[in-house]
Amino acid sequence: MNTPISIIIPCKDDPEILDCVRSIDYHNAEISIVLNGTPDDFYEWLSGKLQDDTRITMHRLPRPNLAWALEFGTQHAKHDLIVYMDSDCRFEKGALQAFVDTAERYDVAMNVFKGDVI
Numbered sequence: 001m002n003t004p005i006s007i008i009i010p011c012k013d014d015p016e017i018l019d020c021v022r023s024i025d026y027h028n029a030e031i032s033i034v035l036n037g038t039p040d041d042f043y044e045w046l047s048g049k050l051q052d053d054t055r056i057t058m059h060r061l062p063r064p065n066l067a068w069a070l071e072f073g074t075q076h077a078k079h080d081l082i083v084y085m086d087s088d089c090r091f092e093k094g095a096l097q098a099f100v101d102t103a104e105r106y107d108v109a110m111n112v113f114k115g116d117v118i
Contacts, residue, residue: 003100005081006030008073012064013042017087018049021056026096031056034073037064 007029011017021031033050035043035058043060050056059076061069070084081103083096 002028003081003104004028004030004079005083005096005100006032006073006077006079007083007085007096008032008034008070008077009085009087010034010036010066010069010073011087012037013039014087017046019090020085020087021050021053023090023092024055024096025091025093026100027055029055029096030078032073032076033058034061034069035059036061036066036069 005026005028007024009017009020009031011033012035017033021033024031031053033046033056035046038060043058047058050058057076059072061072073084074082081100083099085091
């Protein structure tokens with residue numbers, strides 16, 4: 001199946017977010033980058049780098065606050081299956097498909113799962 005998911009990535013000014021986004025190999029994903037307290041020059045740089053990826057939506061919050069960024073992303077997510085990711089991390093190839101396969105196989109409503117960081 002091709003279940004849609006929302007991926008929320010909070011970020012202030014971490015250039016590694018480009019590698020994070022590039023590691024997303026699941027094509028039916030809404031990618032929501034929540035910039036919190038991001039300087040204008042970083043926002044402009046990142047916008048230029050990601051302008052061709054139609055899966056990406058960027059939101060700007062005026063000050064850094066991780067909890068607020070995650071909550072904002074969750075409230076604006078288009079899909080019920082939500083994945084949180086750190087801007088300096090990468091998805092292993094096929095990890096998102098494995099997540100979706102598990103969600104489709106079992107009742108995962110109201111559950112939170114944490115992946116391993118390697």
